[in-house]
Amino acid sequence: MTTITTTAAPAARPAHRDPQVLRWLGAYTASTLGDSVFYLALSWTAVSSGTPAQAGLVMAVSAVPRALLLLVGGAIADRLGPRRVVIASDTVRCLVVLGLAATLFxxxxxxxxxxxxxxxxxxxxxxxxxxxxxLPPRVAARDQLARVQGMRGLSHRLGAVLGAPLGGLAVALGGSATAFGIAGILFAFSLPLLAALKLRPLPREDEARDGTALRDLADGLRYLRGHRVLGPLMIVVLLSDLGFVGPLNVGLAVLSEQRGWGASGIGWVLAGFGVGAGGASLLLTVKGHIPRTGVVMGWTMVVGAVSIGALAFIPQLPFAVLAALSIGLLAGLSGALCNALVQTECDPAYLGRVSAVSSLGSLGIAPLSFPVTGAALGAWGPGPVFVVSAAVCALSGVYALAVRAVRRAELPKS
Structure with missing residues (x-):
């Protein structure tokens, strides 16, 4: 009698123990810290070298090409491969910033x-x-992508929390040149980590691509338009960004001035938001799978919108901080789930272009609402503006719940 022994396939390694994921996360963290230090040093140097208006123009210069070229950048990332593009990008940033530091010396x-x-x-x-x-689908198994998004969120918060103080300390101790030098070193630190990554092969990766990056972009937009989950999900992302970005970037300063909270009050409210968003990222990192993902994402958007609207009517700073913590937790969770669904639903061959479309709302379109938000705040005050913004955020959640494919979307179990 013959005995047949079967060997079960090894379980996927958890993302937080996967050397490939940790290398990617280390590179992303270093690059995020470098970004924070760079922009603080740029702002300080511009203000010190000219008028506030001139400094504002210098800071705005970087936003224009980013918004105009982001979609083309997604096509380039898919055509050339994301690791190659990220390494080239960080190399250029490293050399340019170190060159500026040397010039300032x-x-x-x-x-x-x-x-x-x-x-x-x-x-x-x-x-x-x-x-x-x-990059995440190239370095992690599909059932670990939600955890990777949680880890990415934690890394982003770490960069925001530590980057500005690090840049300020560098400026205080050694001037702008030292701060730019530290930013360049951080960009350089990401390069060997990225070079050591071993990427997973993708379907059709070896197929030749015909045409140009613009044709690739058009192909990606057609793919998005025909996808039953990703197409509606892009509308959800855009609506949530339009409703969220204005109040938290423009309205919060007006609200703090009217309430007498001062600049420190803005800091406390933003800290509450950061803690909440970090908690949401930690939750996703630990659990890795949220049952009924689409439903949870939609409802957290709706309930988070209530907290956004309520923020304008809270006079006491401690309660405003609690409301901001609630916003960070709910908006952070819905945003992380949305990003995780994009990662798992998208064909990896199109992920650069889809990521570009997803980022266009927060980095290109939503900032265009700042002048409108400012004018509305001056005309009607923060109350009506926050309520309207909250309604737009709630609409994004309602739309997610109304579209059956999005409502029934699920993250793979880890």
Whole structure:
């Protein structure tokens, strides 16, 4: 009698124990810290070298090419491969920033040099951001992508929390040149980690691509339009960004001034939001799977919208911080789930282009609402503006719940 022994396939390694994921996360964290230090140093140097209006123009220079070229950047990331694009992007940023640091050590180049560096950063960001979004399926199993998104959220919060103080300390101790030098070193630190990544092969990866990056972009948009989950999900992302970005970037300052909270009050409210968003990322990192993902995502958007609207009517700072914590937790969870669904639903061959479309709302379209939000705040005050913004956020959740394919979307179990 013959005995047949079967060997079960090894379980996928958890994301937080996977060396490939940890290398990617280390590179992403270093790059995020470098970004935070760079933009603080750029802002400080621009203000010190010119008027506030001129400094504002320097800071805006990087946003324009990023918004205009982001979709093309997604097509380039898919065509050339995300790791190659990310390595090239961080190399360019490293060399440019270290060159600026050396220039500042020797002379005072003026605002034109700062504007030129900001322009280069905007162009590079347009290809870097979609490529970063396309890397996780190359380094992690599909059932670990939700955890990876949670870890990415924690890394992003870490960069935001530590980057600004690190940049401020560098400016205080050694001036702008030292701060730019530290930013360049952080970009350089990501390069060997990215070079050591071993990427998973993708379906059709070896197929030749015909045409140009623009044709690839059109092909990606057709793919999105025909996808039963991703197409509606892009509308959900856009609505949530339009409703969320204005109040938290423009309205919060007006609200703090009217309530007498001062600049420290803004800091406390933003800290509450950051803690909540970090908690949501930690939850997704630990659990890895949220049952009924589409339903949870939709309802957290709706309930989070209530907290956004309520923030304008809370006079006491401690309660406003609690409301911000609630917003961060709910909006952070819905955003992380949305990103995880994009990662798991999308054909990896299109992920750079889909990530670019997803990022366009928060990085390109939503910031265009800042002047409108400011004018509305001046005309009607924060109450009506926050309520309208909350309604737009709630609409994104209602739409997610109304579209059956999105409502029934599930993350794979880990």
């Amino acid at each position: 020797l002379t005072a180049p003026g605002l034109w040099a700062l504007a030129a560096v900001a322009l280069v950063f905007g162009v590079v960001d347009a290809v870097f951001l979609p490529a970063v979004g396309a």
